Amino acid sequence: MEGRLLIVILVSLSSWLSAGLTHVQPDFNxxxxxxxxxxxxxxxxxxxxxxxxxxxxxxxxxxxxxxxxxxxxxxxxxxxxxxxxxxxxxxxxxxxxxxxxxxxxxxxxxxxxxxxxxxxxxxxxxxxxxxxxxxxxxxxxxxxxxxxxxxxxxxxxxxxxxxxxxxxxxxxxxxHYLSILVSSSLKRLYLSENPLGTATGDTFKNLTVIAVINLDSTLITELIPGVFDELEMLQELSLVMNHISLVPTGAFNLTFSTAPSVRIDLASNNIDKVEEGAFSERKMWPAEEQHQPAVHLVHVQMSLGLKNKNISTD
CATH class of the missing domain: 3.80.10.10 (Ribonuclease Inhibitor)
Known part of the structure; x- marks a missing residue:
């Protein structure tokens, strides 16, 4: 403790003496x-x-x-x-x-x-x-x-x-309408509270680096399988406050995803049935190095707006 204190004093004294004898040099950076x-x-x-x-x-x-x-x-x-x-x-x-x-x-x-x-x-x-x-x-x-x-x-x-x-x-x-969207740079797309209705199968598939899509309150009544396929970088998809009653088989095919987790929010809908295979996820990703354990590639976090708490998700 004493040694450290002594060093501080010496440095301060040296600085004071230098300042008295020489001009302060400018910082050229x-x-x-x-x-x-x-x-x-x-x-x-x-x-x-x-x-x-x-x-x-x-x-x-x-x-x-x-x-x-x-x-x-x-x-x-x-x-x-x-x-x-x-x-x-x-x-x-x-x-x-x-x-x-x-x-x-x-x-x-x-x-x-x-x-x-x-x-x-x-x-x-x-x-x-x-x-x-x-x-x-x-x-x-x-x-x-x-x-x-x-x-x-x-x-x-x-x-x-x-x-x-x-x-x-x-x-x-x-x-009221979206054409087929094509972009290799777009990462965030916010479209909430527009009267869009149901998206077609090709609307988003050419957004190659998209990470966030927000479609809250866009009057969506139907989830068409394939609409959100092939979105490798997708991390967050929000469909809150629409008029969705059925989540069909293949609605969310995340087998293409390379993201560590994907959040899908379907809160405040009128969902009464989630079909088997509605959420398809690739569970494991082979380890890059030998002896290294495989890691979970996609973990789906679901927030479902179910009308009936006893609804089965078979």
């Missing part, structure tokens, strides 16, 4: 980081504020990029006019259009050549997103969030062109 940040800020410049009113552009330290807020835009015409202005920087981190009641349509090419990494159009009157409305961000956007809007039309058939999109939020909109 800090200098380099500050220079790099300065150059980034210099490289990313906002447009003239007067040219993009009522949009507002700021540099945000948290995201280390430009944020464009167009929440006060009046209509489609004004939004299109704003993006005809001179934008010194073409790459933005975030686009926000929040609590907007004037914008109902995103026209083809509305953002010109300006791209975004994250787009949030929430609690809005937006109803339709045209096929090429987001084309300038096909290769840059990783989050699309349209929560609490009125969207009934979105180019889902072009989903694969969003090459790094990993999260798509459409909770509480008015989507």
């Amino acid at each position: 800090d200098v380099t980081r500050n220079l790099e940040r300065h150059h980034r800020i210099k490289d990313v410049q906002c447009p003239d504020p007067q040219d993009i009113l009522p949009c507002v552009c700021i540099y945000e330290d948290v995201s280390d990029g430009l944020v464009l807020d167009c929440s006060q835009v009046q209509d489609e015409e004004q939004l299109a006019e704003i993006f005809l202005a001179d934008f010194p920087s073409k790459t933005f981190q975030v686009l926000n259009i929040i609590n907007n009641t004037g914008l109902r349509l995103l026209e083809d090419g509305v953002f010109q050549d300006i791209s975004f990494s994250e787009i949030y159009i929430q609690n809005s009157a937006l109803e339709e997103v045209r096929d090429d409305a987001l084309s300038s961000s096909f290769s840059t956007v990783n989050v699309l969030n349209f929560q609490d809007s009125q969207v009934f039309s979105f180019p889902f058939h072009r989903l694969q062109e969003f090459t790094i999109l990993h999260s798509l939020y459409f909770e509480r909109n008015t989507l």
Whole structure:
């Protein structure tokens, strides 16, 4: 104990003497980081504020990029006019259009050549997103969030062109139909509280890295076997508060899964029968190394909304 205390005192004394005799040397790593940040800020410049009113552009330290807020835009015409202005920087981190009641349509090419990494159009009157409305961000956007809007039309058939999109939020909109979804990047898909009805067998099968699908309150009445097959990375599937009464054989075939566990939530439905083989899971995965015990690959956690507690799941 005494030895440790002595070391601390000596180090402190040495530091004090050094400070008195020499100048403190700069931390060149800090200098380099500050220079790099300065150059980034210099490289990313906002447009003239007067040219993009009522949009507002700021540099945000948290995201280390430009944020464009167009929440006060009046209509489609004004939004299109704003993006005809001179934008010194073409790459933005975030686009926000929040609590907007004037914008109902995103026209083809509305953002010109300006791209975004994250787009949030929430609690809005937006109803339709045209096929090429987001084309300038096909290769840059990783989050699309349209929560609490009125969207009934979105180019889902072009989903694969969003090459790094990993999260798509459409909770509480008015989507009635999903085309076949194709993506090698999408990991999270939230579609709760849309009047979708029953999904077809091919709707999700081409989402090759999907981990989370939320279909709560989407008016699903029937589980069609095969809809959730071949989703190797699936970890969570939520079907809460629908109108499902039967879980048929083959409804959830998880023999393809490579995830360590899969949570399937069917709470708050009207289920009165679960057929034998409704949940097919691959129980064991051969060990990669000799003498190493095999591990459980898939453990299904079920939350069933059963009408009758005495229902048999044969």
